[in-house]
Amino acid sequence: MYCDAICLREVTLPLLRPFESSASRTVRRRFVLVEAMAGGLSGWGECVAQEAPYYTEETVETAWHILRDFLAPAVLNAAEVDPRSLPARFRLVKGHPMAKTALETALWDLTARAEGESLAGRWGAGRPTVPSGVSVGMAPGLDALFREIDGYLEQGYRRVKVKVGPGRDVAVVRALRERYGAIPLMVDANGAYGSEDLPVLLEMDGYDLMMIEEPLRGGDLLAYPSLQERLKTPICLDESLRGAADVRRAAELGACRVVNLKPGRVGGPSEALEVEGVCRERGLDLWVGGMLESGVGRALNLILAALPGVTLPGDTSASDRYYARDLVTEPARLQPDGTVPVPQGPGLGIEVDREYLDRVSGRVEWIRP
Ligand code: OSB
Ligand code: MG
CATH class of the missing domain: 3.20.20.120 (Enolase-like C-terminal domain)
Structure with a gap:
């Protein structure tokens, strides 16, 4: 199996109550959601980088840049998308663990779904x-x-x-x-x-x-x-x-x-x-x-x-x-x-609510080989 397309979406979800730590205060959760597609199936991965670099270095913007310009092309240009090969493939890119995690997760989800197996x-x-x-x-x-x-x-x-x-x-x-x-x-x-x-x-x-x-x-x-x-x-x-x-x-x-x-x-x-x-x-x-x-x-x-x-x-x-x-x-x-x-369905065991996703998505970008 190889990956046909990767879609990046910037999603914003309102929190029920603000979340404050010694490092930051979050009122709405803005993040990058990755969808990886192959043969009519989709796999999903969430990038946990926040708006500001107050937890670790990454932000929504750095993750978007690294995913779009480096990580997605590395996957789309590969003949195969065995998720186990991704850490080595991504090693060329230094740092940016949250961006890497989102795409690696999407490919684990995608390949496990294709085989009808749960990641659990x-x-x-x-x-x-x-x-x-x-x-x-x-x-x-x-x-x-x-x-x-x-x-x-x-x-x-x-x-x-x-x-x-x-x-x-x-x-x-x-x-x-x-x-x-x-x-x-x-x-x-x-x-x-x-x-x-x-x-x-x-x-x-x-x-x-x-x-x-x-x-x-x-x-x-x-x-x-x-x-x-x-x-x-x-x-x-x-x-x-x-x-x-x-x-x-x-x-x-x-x-x-x-x-x-x-x-x-x-x-x-x-x-x-x-x-x-x-x-x-x-x-x-x-x-x-x-x-x-x-x-x-x-x-x-x-x-x-x-x-x-x-x-x-x-x-x-x-x-x-x-x-x-x-x-x-x-x-x-x-x-x-x-x-x-613990989700037990194929892959991550979740179904994305596409109607709601469309409503809460800002920027959307498709990346193809
Ligand atoms: O330090 O564990 C943390 C949330 C955002 C960034 C860092 C942390 C946290 C939390 C919340 O503590 C954990 C959660 O409920 O998701
Ligand atoms: Mg902590």
Whole structure:
């Protein structure tokens, strides 16, 4: 099979509520959606790059440029579209893991659909459902934060992650412990702290958090082993782990005990599967993160979360935690037991709602050989 055409769409979905971290505030989720076509079939991949380069370097614009001018031509000019060959084919392009992930995902989806096989089956992602946590953005005040979290706990989410940063940390964690007792609770700083903030991190260490995610600025793995030694709370790394080699290095150094896996951050499904293998080998706890995805990217995250090496509930919340309407016909739903079903249909196991997609698409560009 070879790929006939690749379509890039710029999609904007309104979020039900703004999502704020120490790094950025998102009101509408704008992203690039990739459709790869062959023999009348389509495969889909979501590019998780955001509008601004505040999480990692990539943006919607850089992803569009790299996909259109470099990655799509590399696929369209190839005789075959075996998705396993893509990481090597894309290696010529340095960086841009989110752009690469979107196109690699579309080709995994396309080829698996053509063979009537689910990606969950192909990758050995055997769990039918995955326990889900929820990532809660910074709120204007404690009352608003409580109201939001009350709702999620009522729905059954299995753990709560809150965004923290300087001045919005210890008091928030203390208030949450007072209100909710011993719930599974963790924080994500998105790299907001420096070495001068050690006292704050030590204070948060007293609240029995499941983990502290990406506490330090700069993404330097060498800064973490001494911090992990000082804290009883496990450190979880997100932004600083750009692939399986980083995860191996982090394990070697004792930089963290937990890994947040996002396919877009590590450069694609193949690399994500390798990260899962490394975590199993090295005994690192692992969960699947999120980037406020639509149903397309969410399907990939849910499938990865069903892999055997995933040991903790992730940020794979239901679609209705983010959006009033999703791009797919059967959005991810939270079950009363706090789990989300893993898509089992061919490929990613989703159907794109083309009518809604047309309504929320801005720029559309077809690329042909
Ligand atoms: O750091 O995990 C993060 C969203 C966008 C960018 C970075 C992060 C996040 C989240 C939300 O925490 C996860 C989700 O619910 O999709
Ligand atoms: Mg994070």
